[in-house]
Amino acid sequence: MRNRNVLVIVVAIVSAACLAGCAAKGGFLGRGKAKGPSNEQLIGQLTDTMKTALLAKDVEKVMTLFSNEFSTTEMPDKESAQALIEYGISMGFFDYCDVTYDMEDLTIDNDQAQLYPFQLQSGSDLVIVDVKMSKEKDGWKITGMSVEGI
Numbered sequence: 001m002r003n004r005n006v007l008v009i010v011v012a013i014v015s016a017a018c019l020a021g022c023a024a025k026g027g028f029l030g031r032g033k034a035k036g037p038s039n040e041q042l043i044g045q046l047t048d049t050m051k052t053a054l055l056a057k058d059v060e061k062v063m064t065l066f067s068n069e070f071s072t073t074e075m076p077d078k079e080s081a082q083a084l085i086e087y088g089i090s091m092g093f094f095d096y097c098d099v100t101y102d103m104e105d106l107t108i109d110n111d112q113a114q115l116y117p118f119q120l121q122s123g124s125d126l127v128i129v130d131v132k133m134s135k136e137k138d139g140w141k142i143t144g145m146s147v148e149g150i
Contacts, residue, residue, distance in 0.1 A: 039108050039140070043133060046140050047115060051099040054120070057089050067134060067141035074146060081145070097122040111135035125149065 037045070046065055053061035063082050070078040088094060101118045116130040132144035 039113070039135070040103065040106065042140050043106060043108070043113055043115070044103055046133070046142075047101060047103075047118070047131075050142075051101075054085070054094060054099060055097060057094050059085055059089070065142050067136060067143045069134075070141075070143055072144045072146060084147075084150075093120075093122045093125065093127075095122070113140065 050062060050065050053065075059082060062085055063078065066078045066081060068078060070081060075081045075084065098121045099119070100121070101115060105117065106113060106115050111134055113133040114130065115133070118129040118131050120127040120129070127147060127149040129148075130146045131142060133140050134143040
């Protein structure tokens with residue numbers, strides 16, 4: 001009798017572990033798909049990373065967020081954007097900078113997104129950026145921006 005109770009407990013534990021594993025991998029017996037982060041969450045991560053990297057003056061990290069297809073009328077390519085960021089660093093803009101944005105200002109239309117305003121305040125200087133993003137194979141990337149206040 002005692003062996004039977006031990007066996008029942010072991011079977012119950014193993015069954016619970018199997019069900020927990022199935023649930024973590026997409027539902028009971030694989031019937032559901034585990035959802036990844038939403039577009040809003042992914043863009044939130046991108047903007048948080050951009051803010052952190054700008055304040056750390058980590059140009060390399062900032063540039064990983066830009067698409068190779070980046071282009072605007074003000075900055076024809078990714079290298080132009082990098083030069084502008086490096087110029088801001090060399091002028092001390094990011095020494096006492098505050099970066100603010102509100103994800104409520106984010107608009108998403110399929111694989112395109114826009115965040116406006118993305119604001120950078122350094123002393124009395126205020127730069128307002130209209131950030132355009134596209135969903136690419138390797139995630140959301142910055143594909144364009146227009147800058148006010150420079």
